[in-house]
Amino acid sequence: MKTNRKKILRAYLYNSLAILGVIVILTFLGNFDPFIMGRIITLGSVNVIAAVSLNLVSGCLGEMVLGHGGFMFIGALAAALITRYFKVSDNLMLNYKLQPAGYLQLIICIIGGAIAAGIVGFIVGMPILRLKGDYLAIVTLGFTLIMVSIGNNIV
Secondary structure: OHHHHHHHHHHHHHHHHHHHHHHHHHHHHOOOOHHHHHHHHHHHHHHHHHHHHHHHHHHHHOOOOOOHHHHHHHHHHHHHHHHHHHOHHHHHEEOOEEOHHHHHHHHHHHHHHHHHHHHHHHHHHOOOOOOOOHHHHHHHHHHHHHHHHHHHHHO
């Protein structure tokens, strides 16, 4: 059974890397108008991340976890705060082409958001480690609703 899970996880990893490669190729090599560059590829990337994470937890592990939106919010908020701190928007794009000064800042923002979401996930996950089934779904849904409330009050 474990070898099947390893194969499934490896397939998810390869599919995620392939999708990421297509997005990178479209972003850096394509001459698209600003709407496609800024909106469709960005929203497609976020939805791919959400779909892969939901499929990984629900499909491979068989657990019903509804907290993905809250953790994505934490990562996005951390990346936005890092972006504001480093003033990434000033150096990032010029005529919809990524500038060399913006690469490192963009990578720092992505890694910072992932680390923040991981830390909050660890903090939230420790108390609910032994929950399964409906109880796990209810607790993680509650966390997501708390994050929605915080997000509505911040903005």
